[in-house]
Amino acid sequence: WKRGLDLLCEAWAAAAPPQARLTIGGCEREAGLAWLARRGVSAPAGVEWAGSLPRAEWLGRVGRARVFVNASRREDHGIAQLEALAVGTPLVTVPSEGPFEALPIARRLAPALVASEVSAPALAAALRVGLAFADATYAERAAAALEPYRRARVLATVRDDVLPALGLS
Numbered sequence: 001w002k003r004g005l006d007l008l009c010e011a012w013a014a015a016a017p018p019q020a021r022l023t024i025g026g027c028e029r030e031a032g033l034a035w036l037a038r039r040g041v042s043a044p045a046g047v048e049w050a051g052s053l054p055r056a057e058w059l060g061r062v063g064r065a066r067v068f069v070n071a072s073r074r075e076d077h078g079i080a081q082l083e084a085l086a087v088g089t090p091l092v093t094v095p096s097e098g099p100f101e102a103l104p105i106a107r108r109l110a111p112a113l114v115a116s117e118v119s120a121p122a123l124a125a126a127l128r129v130g131l132a133f134a135d136a137t138y139a140e141r142a143a144a145a146l147e148p149y150r151r152a153r154v155l156a157t158v159r160d161d162v163l164p165a166l167g168l169s
Helices: 006-015 029-040 053-062 079-085 103-110 120-131 136-147 151-164
Strands: 022-025 046-051 067-068 091-093
Touching: 006 022, 006 029, 006 067, 006 120, 022 053, 029 046, 029 053, 029 103, 053 079, 067 079, 067 120, 079 091, 079 136, 091 120, 103 136
Parallel strands: 022 046, 067 091
Antiparallel strands: none
16 A cells, blocks of 8 residues: 555545545555544545455455546556456556556457556546546446456366476366
8 A cells, every 4th residue: 555555645635526525445554544643635525434344345345336546656466456357347557567467458359448658647637537538338348358267267277277288187
């Protein structure tokens, strides 16, 4: 969360409509506010600090969200973003560095929801588009794009490609 909490809060302050709520998961309020203070950024209005949640509750919240926003400067894989896509929640994101698996999927599904750069103004622009986003096919297209990541598909790849390549078939 430290990797982009400041960008997220600055973008939300610039783009969110009045009375909108931003739920920040995986970060306790006190720690988040302390991090923001060190970065010279204030928490915007409407922030709810959800902290760490049980997986089922997390996925439920993500599934009910209007958008899922990623502001990470670096993403090692992007599990949370893939989870958002898996439940059909539009992904608004910066183009984080690293092996960010969800980024090319997000670009294919809705390029306007991917910020042009890793900055608060660019994320705010993508967030404005995301908050107005209405594509009835998004969830279905996201589910199709995630097919290679599904358990059955991964197991089949290991069985049919990886094990034979290792001489273990």
